[in-house]
Amino acid sequence: MAEQDEWVKLVSLDGFEFLLPxxxxxxxxxxxxxxxxxxxxxxATSNTVKLEYRAAVLQIVCEYLMYRxxxxxxxxxxxxxxxxxRIPPELSLEVLMASDFLQA
Structure with a gap:
């Protein structure tokens, strides 16, 4: 696997990008x-996934994936x-919906 393939870019609905192993x-x-x-x-070929979640929600998802x-x-x-x-109460429903879709 090439070095660039070791990282994945997740892009939020509002254009923020998150890099994860x-x-x-x-x-x-x-x-x-x-x-x-x-x-x-x-x-799979671009190593970039665009998701329909706000950056605040996607950040928590990324933190959880790294935590796990x-x-x-x-x-x-x-x-x-x-x-x-670590999950703010005001984002809990959106995070729950994202984790359900992502099966995380």
């Missing part, structure tokens, strides 16, 4: 399928802090 983005089943070269979607990736790869037996405390 491919391994972290694949924590979402939807993103994993979109980035699968065997399926042949344009997102780091927890799963750290191998630490320490207690993991609860991620839910």
């Amino acid at each position: 491919r391994a972290a983005a694949q924590g979402s089943n939807t993103l994993k399928d979109m980035l699968d070269m065997s399926i042949g979607l344009a997102e 990736y780091q927890v799963n790869t750290s191998g630490s037996k320490d207690e993991v802090p609860d991620f839910l405390e």
